[in-house]
Amino acid sequence: MSLIIRGGTVVNADRAFRADVLCEGDRIVAVGDKLDAPAGAQVIDAAGQYVMPGGIDPHTHMNLPFMGTVTADDFYTGTAAGLAGGTTTIIDFVIPNPQQSLLEAYHQWRGWAAKAAGDYTFHVAITWWSDRVHEEMGVLVRDHGVNSFKHFMAYKNAIMADDETLVKSFRRSLELGAIPTVHAENGELVYQLQRDLLAKGITGPAAHPLSRPPAVEAEAANRAIAIASVLETPLYIVHVSCKESLDAITRARAAGQRVYGEALAGHLIIDDSVYQNPDFDFAAGHVMSPPFRGKEHQRALWQGLRGGNLHTTATDHCTFCAEQKAAGRDDFTKIPNGCGGVEDRMAVIWDEGVNGGLLTPSEFVKVTSANAAQIFNIYPRKGVVQAGADADVVVWDPAGTRTISAKTQFARGGFNVFEGRTVKGIPSTTIAAGKVVFHHGELMAVEGAGRHVERPAFQPVSAS
Numbered sequence: 001m002s003l004i005i006r007g008g009t010v011v012n013a014d015r016a017f018r019a020d021v022l023c024e025g026d027r028i029v030a031v032g033d034k035l036d037a038p039a040g041a042q043v044i045d046a047a048g049q050y051v052m053p054g055g056i057d058p059h060t061h062m063n064l065p066f067m068g069t070v071t072a073d074d075f076y077t078g079t080a081a082g083l084a085g086g087t088t089t090i091i092d093f094v095i096p097n098p099q100q101s102l103l104e105a106y107h108q109w110r111g112w113a114a115k116a117a118g119d120y121t122f123h124v125a126i127t128w129w130s131d132r133v134h135e136e137m138g139v140l141v142r143d144h145g146v147n148s149f150k151h152f153m154a155y156k157n158a159i160m161a162d163d164e165t166l167v168k169s170f171r172r173s174l175e176l177g178a179i180p181t182v183h184a185e186n187g188e189l190v191y192q193l194q195r196d197l198l199a200k201g202i203t204g205p206a207a208h209p210l211s212r213p214p215a216v217e218a219e220a221a222n223r224a225i226a227i228a229s230v231l232e233t234p235l236y237i238v239h240v241s242c243k244e245s246l247d248a249i250t251r252a253r254a255a256g257q258r259v260y261g262e263a264l265a266g267h268l269i270i271d272d273s274v275y276q277n278p279d280f281d282f283a284a285g286h287v288m289s290p291p292f293r294g295k296e297h298q299r300a301l302w303q304g305l306r307g308g309n310l311h312t313t314a315t316d317h318c319t320f321c322a323e324q325k326a327a328g329r330d331d332f333t334k335i336p337n338g339c340g341g342v343e344d345r346m347a348v349i350w351d352e353g354v355n356g357g358l359l360t361p362s363e364f365v366k367v368t369s370a371n372a373a374q375i376f377n378i379y380p381r382k383g384v385v386q387a388g389a390d391a392d393v394v395v396w397d398p399a400g401t402r403t404i405s406a407k408t409q410f411a412r413g414g415f416n417v418f419e420g421r422t423v424k425g426i427p428s429t430t431i432a433a434g435k436v437v438f439h440h441g442e443l444m445a446v447e448g449a450g451r452h453v454e455r456p457a458f459q460p461v462s463a464s
């Protein structure tokens with residue numbers, strides 16, 4: 001099956017140029033001026049539009065069992081929503097229960113993901129430590145295409161990794177040629193601040209950000225960076241939400257450390273005033289960790305993205321409906337943490353970033369796909385429009401507009417943190433593995449069409 005995208009401007013991370021893009025099967029086979037297409041090829045007219053690599057969201061949680069419930073989006077609805085927004089690949093998380101075999105959890109998640117409509121791959125969380133964990137990390141890297149391990153420094157009494165686990169797992173990751181990643185928040189401090197607030201009778205969603213101030217995040221970011229520095233490992237910090245954490249990354253990079261930072265679309269756009277809303281459903285709908293911050297932090301995050309100290313944008317897509325959030329009506333610590341966004345990330349970042357003069361189109365490609373592909377070692381299969389790459393392409397209409405709403409979204413959960421925002425710059429067509437899966441508002445996602453993407457290890461430092 002041949003498909004040709006005609007007359008657009010191809011935007012890659014390094015340059016933008018006028019070209020047609022020819023796809024055969026699931027691959028791009030040619031990018032060039034006035035290409036010939038085989039008879040019968042499907043033609044997509046991209047005149048006046050940009051042709052960019054499909055988005056990679058390096059941080060999602062589909063079908064996640066979390067805080068006593070399971071996310072509203074499963075791998076089908078979540079990846080389908082991503083395709084509607086121009087995101088063709090997600091990196092989700094296998095999160096074993098403490099004491100659970102990593103391999104058992106990995107196969108559980110692979111089973112859930114079999115219904116995905118778009119491509120997917122997994123980080124695996126290290127939630128406890130034993131000789132078996134050490135062993136299974138090796139099996140995951142060698143036999144299952146896992147090259148990143150996640151450590152939650154928060155969520156005490158659940159999935160939090162203590163310092164021993166961090167140190168042993170970072171060291172093991174280095175041996176295996178995998179990259180350690182962290183959710184940086186000091187879980188003990190969060191826990192104690194939560195207890196203090198509840199003891200004072202402060203039980204509503206407005207207490208959530210009070211229990212997780214920037215210093216709580218910065219302490220953990222600095223600690224993870226120090227551990228990575230001593231062990232000489234690279235480090236990727238997920239959902240950097242505040243200036244203090246960004247400053248820690250900036251300092252480490254200036255000192256020559258290989259530290260990467262991820263910003264969430266939500267943290268870039270939404271501020272902490274949402275927690276003051278007296279409507280419980282509205283405020284609880286925004287409860288995620290780290291919480292939304294003040295505008296000064298948003299400004300810093302945009303500067304970090306532009307200046308190269310933050311590298312990727314993600315969503316942490318983790319949807320819960322109002323009934324699920326209501327579990328914390330009388331106790332904010334029981335509100336399931338998480339918000340959506342996989343459908344809107346590309347559009348809100350384009351609208352605020354490119355239309356706002358903060359990012360060029362090529363910088364947009366860097367932070368929405370190319371950098372994630374490079375950091376997690378799937379480049380140039382993903383993250384670039386060039387011959388040989390996967391035919392994952394988004395045709396981007398810079399003049400198209402859409403008003404974001406939970407009423408019209410494909411994602412589940414019945415809530416959208418970007419509700420009511422009109423964005424200019426939207427996907428007109430999304431092509432995944434060479435097939436048109438979204439075209440002018442119509443979603444043609446196919447359950448089970450997504451493929452698991454193996455990510456090879458980086459060059460190991462030692463061969464054990």
Ligand SMILES: NC(=O)NCCC(=O)O
Pocket residue numbers: 061183287288289290316318337338339
């Ligand atoms: N972010 C959040 O609140 N929920 C998902 C789990 C995590 O990434 O911490």
Ligand SMILES: [Zn+2]
Pocket residue numbers: 183238239289290
């Ligand atoms: Zn997290």
Ligand SMILES: [Zn+2]
Pocket residue numbers: 059060061316318
């Ligand atoms: Zn997350």
